[in-house]
Amino acid sequence: MYLNFLLTLPRRLAVAVFVLASWHSSALAIPSFKEVQLAYQSSDAVLLDRNGVVIHQQRINPKERKLAWVRLEDVSPALRMALIASEDKRFYQHGGVDWNAVAGAAWGNLWNKKTRGASTITMQLAGLLEEDLRRKATARTASQKITQALVAQWLEQSWRKDQILEAYLNLVAFKGELVGVHALSRVMFDKHPSGLDKIEAAIAVALIRGPNASVAKVAERACASLKEQGLPQFCANLEGQSTQYFARLTAKSDVARTISGPQLAPHLARKLFAAYPSVTVIRSTLDGASQAFARDALVRHLSALVDRNVEDGAVLVIDNQSGDVLTWVGSSGALSDAGQVDGVQALRQAGSTLKPFLYELALEKKFLTAASILDDAAVNLPTASGLYIPQNYDKHFKGLVSVRTALASSLNIPAVRTLVTVTPELFFRRLQQLGFGLRESGDYYGYSLALGSADVSLLALTNAYRTLANQGRYTSPRISDKDPLAVKPIVVMDAGAAFIISDILSDRAARATTFGLESALATRIWAAVKTGTSKDMRDNWCVGYSERYTVGVWVGNASGAPMWDVSGVTGAAPIWQEVMHYLHQHKLANSVANKLDNKLAAKSNPAATSPMQLPAGVLAQAIVYEGALEAARTEYFLAGTEQSLIGIAHPDQIRPLIAYPTAGMLVALDPDIPPERQRIRFAAQGVKQAAWLLDGKAPAKASTANQASQTALSIDWMPWPGKHVLQLVDSQGKLLDQVKFEVRGAVLSTTVSTTVSAAAPKTKRK
Structure with a gap:
């Protein structure tokens, strides 16, 4: 009981003590309401999407559970009424110290009668704000009680009543680790504080006075609070209801201190909160709806491949212009035995997904054109460590093919022959410029670099394809409001060469040699896309871009175990296609062009519907192949490399x-x-x-x-x-x-x- 001792002192002594304490109060550094709000830290870090919607909540303080600060107007009126009725009936009349309650407590103390005590809500708040006044294992000393009363009076003079009530409800401890009404409401009642009813409010208030009280005692005090409010009819079965709430509280405490908020982006949240440990609220660049859709699409497709020994995957979507990451799905969740591994950042073998950058470099250096002829035939390349004998995915050879066909159909031998011309070291330097951060040198990888022997992350790979979409202009991706908005792009690739590569990757007819006209790579909007499968089917990829978005998908096993007969076009591509269509759903619904039959669309020139602007220095030229090696067509060339007749070199x-x-x-x-x-x-x-x-x-x-x-x-x-x-x-x-x-x-x-x-x-x- 607070201040009861004052009434047992001689009146003059009490006055003297107050005068001395008042003189000392000028040295007290009492914070303002705004300072208390700013200093408040939730025990859970919250990740917001680009629209301010909470998409992930992560526990960062294991000692206590405090959720976001709640404004008084967002607290149930039933709880506010119950609190005042139970703890401080004259809250709106006194100036910090309720002298009537002090007198009543002193009188009860004199006759050894049990009374409620004289501590007001404001005095209790003073005890929460001042470190020296907080409850310890022992009772407060006389000087601490006097200081508490003085701080309460100071608060009443400096703060409004609603601010005092709001701060108290956010700082007061309830049961166990729960601090503040927000944490209590979410964990014990599974609702926001604004939704607490009269019974829940009475139970909550009863816990303030006795956090460790038994269920029966809490129910008794809650009933007393309801009677004081003139609501005795709600006391029926109160102990039974209290038992249910306590059981829920115990269960949630036992399950790894459960977080009641959404868990939509765990891997990105972990990355951001590790980078900014003192920040509890971060606004990401993610779009919550797209994140949820991509996650569900990944889980749905991987569930269908469970008999193919596949359990992991990742999906990344980047806005081409801004570089904002719109989705970051790091794993398949419950399907995976390694759900904590972030598939967006994990390094995996790239497979054929590096080929577009190799051919772009060859075009840029004018070693080749899109119409150049390459030999898809068996080749043995002597190296310092022996013979390198690359093979195509299907173990067959196509003979003489154009660069357009070789890239779109992902033929391995022509890519290796191209790397022989470009050299592994020059290609390695280009990949580093694109942000891959490879750990070894070009000579270390050798000619196998053409087939993706290097380990890359989905994040780096997808952003590199975004650089192609932006015709060679590179910027790092943005993942939160902590990243700068405007960054001057670095010109990494020739715009014309990048345009030609994009045109090849969007050419359905050119990829038909390997994939056919109809596959998961065919979309109802313009898109350039490439798949890749690593050695022994340990990883497969599908990365591509539309005019607005770049989407990357990886499918495999975090353990490195091989999949069973799963390639990029059967594993990752269906997920890529579904996400790409979702991102363009409004455009698809309003586009008349999408009503065309897919077969008719495939026969048309893909470049004719390309939304990409033709860069300066790129020419369209009608070409014919000697001996009708490939069908006559219109091809794109860098200025100075164009030709109309494509012949076959003789020995x-x-x-x-x-x-x-x-x-x-x-x-x-x-x-x-x-x-x-x-x-x-x-x-x-x-x-x-x-x-x-x-x-x-x-x-x-x-x-x-x-x-x-x-x-x-x-x-x-x-x-x-x-x-x-x-x-x-x-x-x-x-x-x-x-x-x-x-x-x-x-x-x-x-x-x-x-x-x-x-x-x-x-x-x-x-």
Whole structure:
């Protein structure tokens, strides 16, 4: 009981104590109502979508449960009435200290009668605001009680009554970890404070006076509160109702301190709140409705693939112009055994999704055009670590095809041949400019980089495709209001080359070689899209963009386990298509063009309906292929590369080059292998007559026994330790090509007199 002791003191002594305490009160730093609001921190961090709607709630304070500050007008009138009736009947009449209650408490104390006590709501608020006045294990001292009364009087002079009541309801502790009426209402009554009825309000108020009281005691006090309000009829079965509420409270406390708010974007929320640990409310760039749809679409499609050993996936949507991330679905939720792993940020093998950037670079450097012919035939590429033997996904070869067909139909061999021309290091640098942040060098990946041997994240990959959609202009994606709004884009790719790649990726007819005219890649709006499947079907992707959005989907297993017969077009593509159609649902509903039959639309020139603006320096040219290799069509070219007749190169038109050894190759000599099995065969292509020079001299040929298989352009050489320069020259001594390589020697074996090693390198298959 507060201040009862004052009435037992002589009157003059009490007055003296108050005078001294008043003099001391000037040193008290009492906060304003606004300062208390600003200092208030919820125990749950809240993530908002771009429209201010709560889409995720995350617990950040394990010690107490406090939800967002609630305004007084948003608190049930029943609770406000019950609180005043139970705790402070003269709240609107006194100035902080209810002297009538003080006198009554003192009188009861004198006669050892149990009374309610004299502590007002304002005095209780003072105890909540001042650290020194907060309840501890022991009772407050005399000086603390005096200070509490003085702070209450100061609050009444500085704050309005509604502010005092509002602050009290947000700061008062109820039961267990629950602090504030918002947390109590959500956890115990499963509703917002504005919806509390008379019975719930009475139970809530009863908990203020006795947070640890038994159910029976709480029901007794709640009934007393109802009677004081003239509502005795609500006391019936009050203990039974209290028991139900207590049971709900206990159950929720046992389940990992349950959060009652939405759980729509757990992975992005975790990322943002880790980046801004002192912030409890963050507005993201997500669109709540799109986030929910993408999540449901992912779960629905993965549920249909459960018998194919697939349980994980991720979906990302980025607005092309602003870079705002509109959806960030990091996992399949309950379908996954690794739901905490964020599939948007996890690094996975890219598969064929890197090919558009390779071909764009080749077009930009004018090594190729969209009409150029590439050979989709078996190829063995010698590398420093052995032969690289790439294969197509279907294990078949298509022969001579155009760049447009090779990219749209995702043929592997032409992509590898293109990388040989571009070089892995140059392609690697371009990928770094696009934000991939690859950990190794281009030489580390080698020619397999053309087929996506590098590990990438869905976030980086989708944003790189967004760069294509923006014709080569790169900016980082935005995920919250903490990111800058206006960022000057970096020009990474040639606008014309990016436009041509977009046109190829939107060409249904060009992709028909592999995917057919009708597949999950065909949409009812213009879209450029590419799939990818990594080695052993461990990952598959579908990434593409419309005029407004870029959508990326990954499907696989977080554990790295392979899927069973699931490719990009059957795993990720249906999800991509459904999300893309959802994003354009209003456009689809209002578009007359979408009433056309899909087959008729596929036969038309895709570029004719492309919404992308034709960049300067891009020309449309009618082309015809020699021998009708492909159908005549209108093709796009960068200025200066256009041509109308596309011929097929003959052997005498191929640039002479050294096929083996390769540049930079390192040969290790093995003393335990017979010399005749450790020879290096010099091989060239693209020339009929030429000569070899090794370190400026004609190399010695192999023994007579081996000369039967040798020609002027293919000779066997016995390796000699050291660094060497091999040159290919014509009959006049003009240099045609050269490579540098190194042979490292070994100690002579006791059984072999010569130490040489050029045994057939191990083959790699992609």
